Amino acid sequence: MGVDGTAGNVLSIQEVGEAIVHLTVATETRPNPGQFYLLRAWQEAPLLGRPISVFDYSEGKVEFVFKIVGKGTEILAKLKVNDKLQLQGPFGNGFPEVEGKILLIGGGLGNAPLHATAKVLKAKGQEVDLRLGFAEKIYLEKEFNQAATNTQFVVGGLVTNGLNIRDYDAVLTCGPHPMMEAVVKMAHQAGIPSYVSIEKRMACGIGACLVCTCKTKSGNKKTCKDGPVFEGEEIFYEDEDKIS
Numbered sequence: 641m642g643v644d645g646t647a648g649n650v651l652s653i654q655e656v657g658e659a660i661v662h663l664t665v666a667t668e669t670r671p672n673p674g675q676f677y678l679l680r681a682w683q684e685a686p687l688l689g690r691p692i693s694v695f696d697y698s699e700g701k702v703e704f705v706f707k708i709v710g711k712g713t714e715i716l717a718k719l720k721v722n723d724k725l726q727l728q729g730p731f732g733n734g735f736p737e738v739e740g741k742i743l744l745i746g747g748g749l750g751n752a753p754l755h756a757t758a759k760v761l762k763a764k765g766q767e768v769d770l771r772l773g774f775a776e777k778i779y780l781e782k783e784f785n786q787a788a789t790n791t792q793f794v795v796g797g798l799v800t801n802g803l804n805i806r807d808y809d810a811v812l813t814c815g816p817h818p819m820m821e822a823v824v825k826m827a828h829q830a831g832i833p834s835y836v837s838i839e840k841r842m843a844c845g846i847g848a849c850l851v852c853t854c855k856t857k858s859g860n861k862k863t864c865k866d867g868p869v870f871e872g873e874e875i876f877y878e879d880e881d882k883i884s
């Protein structure tokens with residue numbers, strides 16, 4: 641895994657939804673699905689790069705989809721084609737290899753890393769169902785439709801409603817914690833493995849500062865290095881009644 645702390649050129653940038661930005665950057669690094677980069681396009685404040693997951697990648701470029709929520713993402717959103725930004729990464733473990741028919745279920749910005757993941761699994765010849773929850777409006781509909789064997793969008797409401805998880809051999813999820821917890825519980829009941837990608841505030845991205853420490857069934861782990869992807873039941877385990 642290469643770590644590229646040098647400048648990447650913006651190849652394209654556009655707003656694809658309400659405060660949702662699709663950014664493509666030139667890089668020689670090659671991520672795996674579920675990994676993330678720290679993006680930085682400023683001199684002093686805010687101090688740290690912002691973790692953003694890989695939405696897509698191909699030879700020489702990586703794509704991100706992020707929501708403007710604060711200072712860092714505001715600055716990133718104002719970049720123009722040919723501007724340079726610091727691209728550090730790829731970091732994290734990414735989603736594991738899973739066999740059989742796979743369900744990818746996402747919510748909100750958690751949909752972004754599932755796009756790259758679905759594409760890779762589909763390219764390997766696996767059957768991949770992508771089920772995505774959006775609060776109000778679907779963005780990048782064409783891209784999500786092309787990424788998987790079947791793509792289903794849920795706008796408003798619960799993305800888990802009407803889901804038959806027993807149709808699948810494994811489930812990968814990213815999104816709000818209550819949604820991921822529900823998915824892990826359903827997978828547990830169906831007897832299939834689940835993997836969750838979790839979000840924590842981050843600083844170094846390489847396991848040195850402990851800012852991203854998370855509690856798991858087997859003790860404290862660093863989300864940036866040991867994750868962000870964990871087995872579902874490593875994270876959602878506390879109340880055994882919840883997952884039994």
Ligand SMILES: Cc1cc2nc3c(=O)[nH]c(=O)nc-3n(C[C@H](O)[C@H](O)[C@H](O)COP(=O)(O)OP(=O)(O)OC[C@H]3O[C@@H](n4cnc5c(N)ncnc54)[C@H](O)[C@@H]3O)c2cc1C
Nearest residue numbers: 690691692693705706707709710711712713749752840841
């Ligand atoms: C591994 C990882 C992958 C991520 N991938 C994506 C992605 O693909 N697309 C995307 O839009 N966002 C993603 N995020 C979240 C993104 O990093 C934050 O939205 C961003 O850092 C906010 O920076 P800011 O300076 O704009 O906002 P800040 O001013 O730092 O914060 C603004 C608000 O966002 C909240 N916030 C900031 N960072 C996080 C975080 N890590 N978790 C929860 N809340 C946070 C703050 O509490 C605050 O309320 C990811 C986070 C992690 C840890």
Ligand code: FES
Nearest residue numbers: 843845847850864
């Ligand atoms: S961000 Fe520093 S240890 Fe994870």
